[in-house]
Amino acid sequence: MTAYIDKIGQFEGQEVTLRGWLHKRRSSGKIHFLTVRDGTGFIQVVMSKAAVGEETFHRADHLGQETSLIVEGTVRADPRAPGGYEIDVDTLNVVGESRDYPITPKEHGVDYLLDRRHLWIRSPRQQAILRIRHVVVDAVRDFLNSRSFTLADTPIFTPAACEGTTTLFPVQYFDNETAYLAQSGQLYNEANIMALGRVYCFGPTFRAEKSKTRRHLTEFWMVEPEMAFATLNDAIELGEALVVAIIARVLETRRQELETLERDTTSLERVQAPFPRITYDEAVETLKAKGQPFKWGSDFGGTDETVLAEQFDQPFAVHRFPSALKAFYMKPDPDRPELSLSVDILAPEGYGEIIGGGERLDDLDELLARIKKHGLSQKTFEWYLDLRRYGTVPHSGFGMGIERVLTWICGLEHLREAIPYPRTLNRLYP
C-alpha cells in the first residue's frame, strides 16, 4: 500500500510503501535514522541492523542527502516523533543516488541559495512558503469567483505603457512595432467589465525598474479585480474582504507551515474588516507629527510606510492621494480635484503596500485631456477611449501583489522567497 506522509496516521500498524527522498541521516553502529520526505511531509524512518539484516543495513551506510528511495515498513505511533509517527523499515531500494548535495544543514548565503533555487525549494522552509502561496492563490480565486467575478485574462504583449511612469520590457518581434511585457492588466480589465460586469485577471506582471530592494521583483504575480458601477469605497471594501478571506484560509489550512516558518500568528489573527482608513492628508500630518521630514505632494518612502504602519495593528488603507502621484486614468475627487479617488492598502509590521487601486476616470473629455497632458499617444488609446464613448459607467478596481501578501503572511525577510523562481535586477538563473 503506497502511503503519503501527510496521511500516514491512517496506516498505523500497517505495512506501507513510502516513496521519496532522503532529507537527513543519523547513524549509530546498529541503527540508522533516516528522515524521509515525499512532497507531503517529513517522517523518520528507523532501520535497525537486527531487523533488516547486515546487507540492507550497510546499503544505508552511505546514502547521501536527497537520495531518492522507496522504503517498505510498518507505521508506528511514537511520542518522540515530531509528526507523531515513525516507520520501522523492512526493505529499502535506492531509486537515484545523490552525492555531495550542495545545500547542507548548515547555513548558506543568499546568492549561493538563489543560484541553487531549483534545489533550495526542497528544504522544509521553502516548501512551507510554496504551499502557503498555493493556498493564497486558491483563496483569491475562490473569493472572487464566489462574488460573481469572471476570470478574463489580459495580454502579456501590449502595445504601450499602461502607466507612463514605470519602465517596460521591450520585445522586438512584431512588424513595425515594439511590444512591451504587461505591467498591468488594468486597461483591458476596464474593457472586460463593460462586457462581464465584474472581472479579474491573474497573471505575471513585468516591471523593468532598477529596483534593488527586498520589496521588488522584475517579474511578479498580481491579481486585479475590476467592477462596473463601483466607487472608490466599493474597491476598498472589496480589498478588505479579500485580504480577510486570504488570511482566514491560510490560518485554517496552513498552521503547520506557519509553524515551520516560526511565524507568530497573533498579528494575523487580528485581521478583520473594516481596516482603519486614513486620507493622504491625515497620513502626511501623522508623519510630520512623528518627526518625519515629509512634504505634501510626495509619495511615501519605505520609512514613511513603516512609521504609518506603527499606528495600526492590522492592515490599513490610505486614500485620496494627490493626482500627480497616480496614473493618468485615476478619477479626480469631485470635492478636491487636486486629489484622486485612489487607495493603497498597506500591510502591518512594516511589510508595506500590498494593494493599489481606485476609481477610474469615466469621462471621455477629461480622459482625453489627461492623455495629452501625459504626452501619451491618443492613437494607441483609441480602444480605451471607446469605453467612454459607448456606455461609460463609474468603475473601480485594484491590483494586489501576491508575493507582497505572501511575504507579509509568512513573515519573510525578502520578497524573492515568495516565488518559486525569482527574477530580480541581476538574476535570470535558474
Add this chain to the structure above:
RNA sequence: UCCUCAGUAGCUCAAUUGGCAGAGCAUUCGGCUGUUAACCGAAGGGUUGUAGGUUCGAGUCCUACCUGAGGAGCCA
C-alpha cells in the same frame, strides 16, 4: 543611475598593530541501538574575487575593475 557594505577551504565564517591561513559543517575512514542541527576520534581539502601598486614582508594598506548584498528613487 546614486550611496553604503561585502568577497578567505565545497558551505558559513575567523585571522589582534602589516609578521607561520584556522575553526565548524559537508566529504572520506573508524566508533556508537533512540538520534532528530546527533555525538566521539582521525584524514583529505587554499592562486585569500581579478589586475596592478606600496613594503624586507600584504588576507590585512593604496588604485582600478568584476560580482553580490542592503538602501535611495520607483512601485505591487
